[in-house]
Amino acid sequence: MSELKDRPYHHGDLRRTLIDTALAMLAADQNWTFTLREVARRAGVSHAAPYKHFRDRDVLLCELARIGFARLAQVMTTATSSPEFSPRRKFLEGAQACIDFALRNPGLYRLMFSSDADKTADPALHAAAMSAFGLLLGVLEDGQKTGCFRPAPIGAQAAAGWAQVHGLALLALNGQLLEEKVGAEPVRGALDVLLDGLCLGN
Amino acid sequence: MSELKDRPYHHGDLRRTLIDTALAMLAADQNWTFTLREVARRAGVSHAAPYKHFRDRDVLLCELARIGFARLAQVMTTATSSPEFSPRRKFLEGAQACIDFALRNPGLYRLMFSSDADKTADPALHAAAMSAFGLLLGVLEDGQKTGCFRPAPIGAQAAAGWAQVHGLALLALNGQLLEEKVGAEPVRGALDVLLDGLCLGN
């Protein structure tokens, strides 16, 4: 590779480099069969060096997932931040943003929702995941208050929205939304179907 | 274990035994990190024996996934077969059956929808997955014909239903449908929300 051999013995910020390298690998690989040794190799560092920064592989995975949720929350926030959007529009934009994120970061998205990243073990990861969920709840509450959404139990609506978006993302990721089975714009179409169930007056 | 040492050199039906053993492991493990050697060990056979029946690990995985889809299609079929069910009821029963299946067979369900079981590589697997999808399409077509469901593009409705059910199943599997976040009966509630979007007259 292009790694200079004259790198000083101490890397400087290996922790960050490892994270960045792993994120790059996740971005490049649809596969996401991500080995710690490979990360070390690409970072130009010995195979055991990562253990000075992460107790074991799962800790690194958790950290990556946490970063993923933070990024996801950010893109969803910006997608839904426009104040003149109707709740319906906000829901749509947020959902699309989430699914786009999944398609742009397939490996990372899979990791975030895989059971490998044990959310119960890492409070920071759990919090990051919850912040994305909080955005959804906010949109729903807002929509109910303004009379745009039906006054159904908000938990049910949240479960429906979350499941729908997550399900669409995974199906899209796996290439299972083929046009001959599901039409030309399945994501948009499916979200419209769900929104008909969320919204009043149609 | 209880394996008799006087097993004849030839196992008899190792292929079937391997599949059954692997299924049992999937049923027992939430984890589903399933090693071929462990299967061989539990089947009381040397670690290379499986290769006489499956070219590599992925082939066995594909076969397991295929069986999973066949079973899923069966439980969904029986759940929706009652002729006096309304389309709405049929959808609900089919969806619940699918989610119940996922909860009863977490490892198998995860495998079925993981990218490890590459559906494009195995036509039989693809066909099995499609047969489950066909059930959904049938219910939707029926519902539209009888005027129970809205006359929206059926691909969009199918994508919505599929994504919703799959998403709910995965979230439930990951234990992410906690009551304080999402209410007491999130699955039923979420399905009702979606059905409001599918059905006419409400």
Next chain:
DNA sequence: ACTCTATGTTGACAGGCGAAACTTTAATTG
């Protein structure tokens, strides 16, 4: 200046995948 400690390195071990070479058994066939 000298030590201490965080950070890297090398080497080792267990365990997994998969290939090759070998052995045993069952089936086919002259």
Next chain:
DNA sequence: CAATTAAAGTTTCGCCTGTCAACATAGAGT
């Protein structure tokens, strides 16, 4: 019915991974 052949299991091997332990180095703090 005996002999050959092919199927099904076994052992051995190389290469990979995660993880640990022992050692090396350099930068920080007294």
